[in-house]
Amino acid sequence: MKLQLYFLQIVTLTAALTSSLLFSCQSGEDAKNAKAQADSLAALPSTNDRIVGVGRIEPEDGLLSLTAGSSGRVLEVQIDENQQVQKGDVLLVLETTLERAQLAQAQSKKATQQAAILARQAALEGLRVTLRNSEKTYMRNTELFQGKALTKEALDDSKAEFDKVQQDVRQAEAALSEAQSLRNENLADVNYYQTVLAQKQVRALLGGQILNVTVKTGDYITNDTPLADFAPQGPLFAKTEVDELYAEKVKIGQKAYILSQTTADTLATGTVSFAADYLKQKSLFKDQATELEDRRVRQVSIQLEAGQKPLIGSRVDCVILLN
Incomplete structure (x- = not known):
């Protein structure tokens, strides 16, 4: 009986030490990221001269879901993830x-x-x-x-x-x-x-990048079956939103910095190219359309400067400079 109690105490102590170490490592990592973000933001103008919002990197018209526009069994898939395609390129070949x-x-x-x-x-x-x-x-x-x-x-x-x-x-x-x-x-x-x-040769209607392919050879598809996620050619935008308390401070042409949410490194710079003329009840970043929220937001798009391309779809912090 004493031996069992002794063994139980050892197991409990080991678990406690492991949990403590994991919590310490996690807390240390969180603290490191928070410090990096604070250091990155500190290099920018003062709090009174900036607005920070959460954004997402997308093409101007957002990400598209390609469909076949025809039905049949997939005979050949001619696209891969990350592939650049031009208008008219063959994406799929269906059985004929x-x-x-x-x-x-x-x-x-x-x-x-x-x-x-x-x-x-x-x-x-x-x-x-x-x-x-x-x-x-x-x-x-x-x-x-x-x-x-x-x-x-x-x-x-x-x-x-x-x-x-x-x-x-x-x-x-x-x-x-x-x-x-x-x-x-x-x-x-x-x-x-x-x-x-x-039509049994499914072709690209416009140029852009294939992000991921959702069909494979042998699949039977219909007119509206999703084939792939697609980013049209053109500049990238950080699409964000500003709380109604600060919404009127945003102006087209204002400079903005795009920061990584994980490392707080500056990924890109850009310029406010769009600011909605109305406030929306629904946030861009809510997971469910039915979720309710009290605040209202103004949607804002920041066009990234040429040559700067963070990962499409990534969440970022958008720092808009007011002066």
């Missing part, structure tokens, strides 16, 4: 077996329909020649009948023949028009299947 079969079927009808159109055109031209001849015969017989040189029966026969050929011409014209309509419908089908087939 069905679409190619549909296109081949539509294209196979083209020759048949064109031949049908040529045959109907030839028939129509022949009937038009016959119509002109029957019309001449009827007109001549009319003159002969008026001159008492032709019987009424013969005149009626030529009139009936003329009327019949006219009807044949109208039917041939209708048949040609129908064949041409079928040809046009087929051309529309061919164009449609070619468009569908082209």
Whole structure:
């Protein structure tokens, strides 16, 4: 019994020492970071001449989620994380077996329909020649009948023949028009299947950087399946917010420093390029849209100077200089 108590005391003491050391190390690290941040802020103008806000590094229009705009099974993924792409570059290739079969079927009808159109055109031209001849015969017989040189029966026969050929011409014209309509419908089908087939190569609509890829070969995707997170080309911005107590002090053109939240090092400098004309109830950095808060904020964007690119999506401290 005494041995068990002795062992328990040793375990308790060891746990206490371990916890104390961990707390000491953590406290030391926190103190180090706090001191670094204090030192970094101390190098900037006095508290009365600056506003500090929490920000996030993003492109001007924010991060985009790329979608396919088509559906099918992924045959090939042609992008990697951190890859730069240009407008028109192929991102994914989807399986096209069905679409190619549909296109081949539509294209196979083209020759048949064109031949049908040529045959109907030839028939129509022949009937038009016959119509002109029957019309001449009827007109001549009319003159002969008026001159008492032709019987009424013969005149009626030529009139009936003329009327019949006219009807044949109208039917041939209708048949040609129908064949041409079928040809046009087929051309529309061919164009449609070619468009569908082209969409099986998913291309970039604008240039930028692929941040991460969320699909892989073999996945089945639909029109709105997210493919990747994407940062459009262009300057980066630190998007922050200022409490309503200080909101009116922010002006476009003010200088700003962007500091790391972990090391407090200056990551970049920039200029206030946007300050909202209204106050919002909801903070940019709340995790849930339904969370309530009492304060109101003014959204502010700071355009980073050329050549300075902190990690996209990183949380930073934004120090806006008021003078």
